Amino acid sequence: MAQAQLQQDIEELNQLLKQAKRKRVQDLLSLEIRKLETDIINLKEAEKSQIEIAPSTSSSTIKKRYQIKLNGYGWDQSDKYIKVFVTLKNVQSIPKEQVYCKLTDRSMELHVENLDNKDYLLSINKLLEPINVDECHWKQKTDMVVVFLAKSQPNVKWSHMTEIEKKSQDQRNNRFKPDDMEKKDPQESIMDLMKNMYDTGDDDMKRMITKAMYESQHKKRTDIPDFNDAM
Structure with a gap:
């Protein structure tokens, strides 16, 4: 997405x-x-990305396991829960104690241990709204784990999963407004975009934009004819 x-x-x-x-x-x-x-x-x-981790035991007969960081997941919501869907083939075949979550009021970590000799981790930080850790739970289903995050404020609709996603979407919406751009002169739209790039850019970006604006203003002044010389 x-x-x-x-x-x-x-x-x-x-x-x-x-x-x-x-x-x-x-x-x-x-x-x-x-x-x-x-x-x-x-x-x-x-x-x-895959990160190799050391085996949980020193026995040389135990094969090394690898931790795989998961990035993809689906989510949905009801009045009471945010439901996180994580697809993992054959996850239903491992013991329940090998599937667990570490939760805070604004984050979740799903751990799946020793599934086909691999460990899996899904980490989601800075949730958009707080959750009630005590009422959260998770279930193993066929080829899937479903995590039920209990909303601290039931009936409040989440627009995004995390604060970062919402902030990113807001910045994109502010940067590009198709309706406004169609109504404005193209050069005016570019100037608005440059201002937004300055507000959200790093130091190098700000220096480049400041220099461009200065040169633009200086050119306008030098383009004005000297009427005294003409007379």
Whole structure:
């Protein structure tokens, strides 16, 4: 889902890049596109990451197990629960004590131990709303674990799973507003985008934008004809 949203951002930026006239603005838009493309690559690599861990016993006859960090999951909600769905083939075949959660009021860790000689970990931090740890539970189903996170405030609808996802979506919504962009002059839309990039960018981005704005203003002043010389 996150990759698809980043790809949509890149497409919007490419449209603005085609409309931009000044090289400095084109460079800034190209830089932002490259940053988003890097974010997509990092997400893909994170999904494939596997970390080797030491065996739980010193016996040389025991094979090493590997911990696999899970990133993909589905979720749904009812009035009382946030339901997290984690797909793991044959997870129903292992003992219940090998499937457990570590919970706080704003985070969850699902641990699945020794499933086909591998350990699995799903970690979700900074939940959008607090949960009631005492009322949470989980179930093993065929090829799936379902975690029931009890809402501290029943009947409150969650728009996102985590604070980070909501913040990211809000930033994208503020950065790209198609209706407004269609009504505005293309150059005005680019200036609004540059302001948003300045507000949310790092120090290097801010320096580049400040320099571009200064050069733009300086060019406008030097383009004004000197009427005294003409007379």
